[in-house]
Amino acid sequence: xxxxxxxxxxxxxxxxxxxxxxxxxxxxxxxxxxxxxxxxxxxxxxxxxxxxxxxxxxxxxxxxxxxxxxxxxxxxxxxxxxxxxxxxxxxxxxxxxxxxxxxxxxxxxxxxxxxxxxxxxxxxxxxxxxxxxxxxxxxxxxxxxxxxxxxxxxxxxxxxxxxxxxxxxxxxxxxxxxxxxxxxxxxxxxxxxxxxxxxxxxxxxxxxxxxxxxxxxxxxxxxxxxxxxxxxxxxxxxxxxxxxxxxxxxxxxxxxxxxxxxxxxxxxxxxxxxxxxxxxxxxxxxxxxxxxxxxxxxxxxxxxxxxxxxxxxxxxxxxxxxxxxxxxxxxxxxxxx
Ligand code: SER
Numbered sequence: 001x002x003x004x005x006x007x008x009x010x011x012x013x014x015x016x017x018x019x020x021x022x023x024x025x026x027x028x029x030x031x032x033x034x035x036x037x038x039x040x041x042x043x044x045x046x047x048x049x050x051x052x053x054x055x056x057x058x059x060x061x062x063x064x065x066x067x068x069x070x071x072x073x074x075x076x077x078x079x080x081x082x083x084x085x086x087x088x089x090x091x092x093x094x095x096x097x098x099x100x101x102x103x104x105x106x107x108x109x110x111x112x113x114x115x116x117x118x119x120x121x122x123x124x125x126x127x128x129x130x131x132x133x134x135x136x137x138x139x140x141x142x143x144x145x146x147x148x149x150x151x152x153x154x155x156x157x158x159x160x161x162x163x164x165x166x167x168x169x170x171x172x173x174x175x176x177x178x179x180x181x182x183x184x185x186x187x188x189x190x191x192x193x194x195x196x197x198x199x200x201x202x203x204x205x206x207x208x209x210x211x212x213x214x215x216x217x218x219x220x221x222x223x224x225x226x227x228x229x230x231x232x233x234x235x236x237x238x239x240x241x242x243x244x245x246x247x248x249x250x251x252x253x254x255x256x257x258x259x260x261x262x263x264x265x266x267x268x269x270x271x272x273x274x275x276x277x278x279x280x281x282x283x284x285x286x287x288x289x290x291x292x293x294x295x296x297x298x299x300x301x302x303x304x305x306x307x308x309x310x311x312x313x314x315x316x317x318x319x320x321x322x323x324x325x326x327x328x329x330x331x332x333x334x335x336x337x
Contacts, residue, residue: 003030005067009054009101010075011047012037014197015121018235019073019242020046032067034059035076054097064104068112071246073119074101080125080153081291082201087152094156095163102167105182115183118168119246122161122186122257124231125154125203128297140301143188143259150297151203161186161257168256185245186257190231190264190302192238193323195330203294207232207270214274214281215331223288226268229300233262234326237315241307248311258307262315263323264300273320277328 006023010016011033017040023031024046031047033039039049052059054076076097083090098120105116128148129135138146149155164184172179191204198212199205206222213220233241241260265273271283307313317326 003028004070005030005032006071006073007063007067007069008033008047008073008075009035009097010077011035011049012039013075014192014194014199014235015238015242016075017043017197018194018239019075022239022243023047032063032069034063054100055092057100060100060104064108069105069108069116070112070114071117071119072101072105073242073246074098075121077121077156078153079199079201080123080151080203080294081205083153083156084151084294090152090156094153095159098160099163102163102182102184106167106171109180109182113180115168115180115250117246118164118182118184119242120160120164120184120186121242122157122188123154124188124190124298124302125149125151126158126161126188127299127302128154129299130297132296135296135300138299140303141259141299142303143255143257143306146299151294165256183250184256185253187241187245187307188257188259188302189238189241190233190261192235193232193327194235195327195334196235203291204230204232204298206267206295207265210267210270210274210283211277211327211331214278214283215335217278217281219282219284220274221284221286222267222271223286224267224292224295225287226271226285227266228292228295229264229266229269230295230298231261231264231300231302232323233260233315234317234323236326237262237317240316241313244311244313245307252310254310255306258310258313259302259304260307260313260315261302261304262317263319265320269320273324273327277324 012035033047
């Protein structure tokens, strides 16, 4: 069987690290990873790792000249809180690098006469609810509702979704002959919690930060109100969702952008879970009104029935008990050493 060449950007980030573990297990995959940072020691040797900036045109042309990719997982991005502090940087990293990679994938689809699969992590940040009253009363949000983001991160993710669809469906639509186009697929992720890594620069970070602080016996000051509620999933389910969407045949896909979720938690739910798992954990609430206002525009629940219908999506860690099981199994071990 010929080897499949996979490009993973943002490889040193949280999802990137988790994905390398499973992608590197497949003997038929040759994995090329890119990040501004080196990979942590436990991932060294699992991929051909290139340290570099995706905005560097020379880096992109050398990738294009050296490899023919069949699958691109483009994870590199500036997260929502960091993006608000430097919107222009977020625009460059989140959208310019995506366009450049979509172009690369388009050329490689044509060279190989085979659509390159382009997997893109989007986010609940593409949603923008007008006020708390609306957030509290609406049912779980579908992909086509409330897409009025109020953050640069959300705007850039929504733009990349639309552009990915454009490159898949309409690129060179005026040409005499229909070109071979890439195959773009995106997931709108909720907040993600990993037991092995801690997020930075996101606005859903209050959940994972609280759990990791409690596991380390450190007090935590939560930056949102106790009632602030958004959807979450644990890292193994985020990896599972990306893998399932990468593998499903295109005939089954009625969308190119899918919500995925596992459970919705308020900051108080995280506090309860943390204190149940780590009795005595000290958790206080000192809301940062501006960061909290961002989370208030994100839905409390999203509807992922399209993913369940088209590619049998179902999280393995569904609900509070399963989440607690995953967190407890691993997190305590991590900080005991
Ligand atoms: N976790 C992301 C953030 O908080 C949202 O997708 O920026």
